[in-house]
Amino acid sequence: MTLKEVFDQKSVTTVIGTMDAQSTNTVEKNGFNAAYFNGYDVVRAQLGATNEGLISPSELSAELRHVKEHGNFPVIVDAQSGFGNQLTTYYVVQDLERSGAAGIVLNDQIFPAHTAQNEVTMIEFSDFVAKLKAGRAAFDDEETMLFAELDGVQEYGADGLRKRIQYIQQNQLADFVLVGHVTPDQFAAVADMTKNESFGLVVNTVRDQFASAEDLADQGFSALFYTGVLSAARQSAEEQAAQQFLTKAEV
Amino acid sequence: MNKAARMRKAFKDMCFSGDLVNMVVAPNALSAKIAEKTGFKAIFQAGYATSADRLAQPDRGIADFGLMSDSAREIINAVNIPVFIDADTGYGDEQNIERLVHVYENMGAAGLFIEDQTWPKRCGHMDGKTIISEEAMVSKIQAAVNARQHDDFLIMSRTDAYAVTGLQSAIDRSRHYHEAGADLVFVEAPKTKDDLQKVADSFPDVPVMANMIENGKTPLLSNEEIHEMGFTIAIHPNVLVYTTTYSTEKLLRDMVELGTTERQIDKMVTFPQFNHFIGLDDVNALEEKFATAPIEL
Structure with a gap:
């Protein structure tokens, strides 16, 4: 199934964040139709850190190529803020698509993008539009999907978010709009927007505390991108296993 | 150190x-x-x-x-x-x-x-x-x-x-x-x-x-x-980028035009010279050093 077919077939598409071949295989084997290879999970697994902006795009694409050795399972890749300006966005997206990305997410943060809520700064919307155009122009395959992620509702407010979504959709700058970095105080306003606009929600399960996927789907979000689920689970499982082994060894 | x-x-x-x-x-x-x-x-x-x-x-x-x-x-x-x-x-x-x-x-x-x-x-x-x-x-x-x-x-x-x-x-x-x-x-x-x-x-x-x-x-x-x-x-x-580009281009043009490297051969190191320079002797010696020796148990 192609990525476009995945998004066309369901009213709500849920995508789980992955960080390497093992986690992507886990997502595929457990019935999901696509994975979200994203900066946060990759940085946690590869660098042992939690700031997605620490990874460089060539490191991301090298890991992606390992993921894609295992088949054609659709992988959406987090190209963050394009790792610079429109020029870097063009080359980064080109490299990620060549490395096997079926979809690319670009966000409207200043480079380097950050995961922590208090470290996020936004670029001008005109610059984001230019990056989306550069990203789209870099695609070789017309089936590759472009996702525009708007991370600045804290800065430009619900009205600013609505206008940006409408502009992107009316001008067909992306195949899909995602909203990220939504804080609890903004959540109701963002959820209310789903009555008129079609967009997905990015949830970092370590940072964000929202309702279950079922409840979020009921709110009207048309896609749910979860990050942090598997990297946090892996860390927890590793700690448990190491602790158990230590206890046995001591005995 | x-x-x-x-x-x-x-x-x-x-x-x-x-x-x-x-x-x-x-x-x-x-x-x-x-x-x-x-x-x-x-x-x-x-x-x-x-x-x-x-x-x-x-x-x-x-x-x-x-x-x-x-x-x-x-x-x-x-x-x-x-x-x-x-x-x-x-x-x-x-x-x-x-x-x-x-x-x-x-x-x-x-x-x-x-x-x-x-x-x-x-x-x-x-x-x-x-x-x-x-x-x-x-x-x-x-x-x-x-x-x-x-x-x-x-x-x-x-x-x-x-x-x-x-x-x-x-x-x-x-x-x-x-x-x-x-x-x-x-x-x-x-x-x-x-x-x-x-x-x-x-x-x-x-x-x-x-x-x-x-x-x-x-x-x-x-x-x-x-x-x-x-x-x-x-x-x-x-300087090395420019020199490499210059010499590579010159050689390759000759190869396209003449179908041979004969005219440029005096501007190259030889096969044995390069192997010596790149350390082939050292690598071979290293392999020899760790060659399997018969063991009687």
Whole structure:
């Protein structure tokens, strides 16, 4: 199934964040139709850190190529803020698509993008539009999907978010709009927007505390991108296993 | 003392000896090895050559940290002389700089420079450069200095302010970068000999680097002239890229036209010469050393 077919077939598409071949295989084997290879999970697994902006795009694409050795399972890749300006966005997206990305997410943060809520700064919307155009122009395959992620509702407010979504959709700058970095105080306003606009929600399960996927789907979000689920689970499982082994060894 | 420590110490001793540290930029491990074998005591790994060698792209911020550090690792592992690193703008903010200092220090680099251009950067001798605020750059230098694990891992400041706000601004910035902890100073692309002299005169007690690019913005001077002016570090960043491009193009045109390399053969090393140079004898000897010996139990 192609990525476009995945998004066309369901009213709500849920995508789980992955960080390497093992986690992507886990997502595929457990019935999901696509994975979200994203900066946060990759940085946690590869660098042992939690700031997605620490990874460089060539490191991301090298890991992606390992993921894609295992088949054609659709992988959406987090190209963050394009790792610079429109020029870097063009080359980064080109490299990620060549490395096997079926979809690319670009966000409207200043480079380097950050995961922590208090470290996020936004670029001008005109610059984001230019990056989306550069990203789209870099695609070789017309089936590759472009996702525009708007991370600045804290800065430009619900009205600013609505206008940006409408502009992107009316001008067909992306195949899909995602909203990220939504804080609890903004959540109701963002959820209310789903009555008129079609967009997905990015949830970092370590940072964000929202309702279950079922409840979020009921709110009207048309896609749910979860990050942090598997990297946090892996860390927890590793700690448990190491602790158990230590206890046995001591005995 | 491990190799990384030996290289850091050797490079620091060179930089503060008062003699000229003469470095060529190596685009790859092979050219680094040639530089070492022909007598260079230290080499440089830099963006223009790496972008050309690894991506066949101009130095416009397309080569990122992952690619640059991969190339640096290959070069460092190929030689036994200090390798100094062009870390561009640090590829992000202070957190990125902290990471890159750890990575380069761990792989055995002798030190690195960080520049005050905005990202994506341009080669220092290209037009259209823009720079970040002095305060932002001071913060980056401090981040690099605080991140290093060894004091002899040298941090150089590079300013591109000459092209944007003029000579005095470039000197003032460099002074503040030095006060923030930069061990070495580099003012990129002065356009006249007088301006080069003013840069050298402004830092009598700090090792200062001069960048000699053929057909660049700065007048091309000999190592002797540079040293007499007061510079103690010289780099030749593009000469190997230009020479390789020139000779490769000439050879390949001949091959297309004549269908043979016969006319160029006297400009090549021979098969045995190259095998000897690249260390085939050493590799064969190593294998022989660990050859399986019969064991009776």
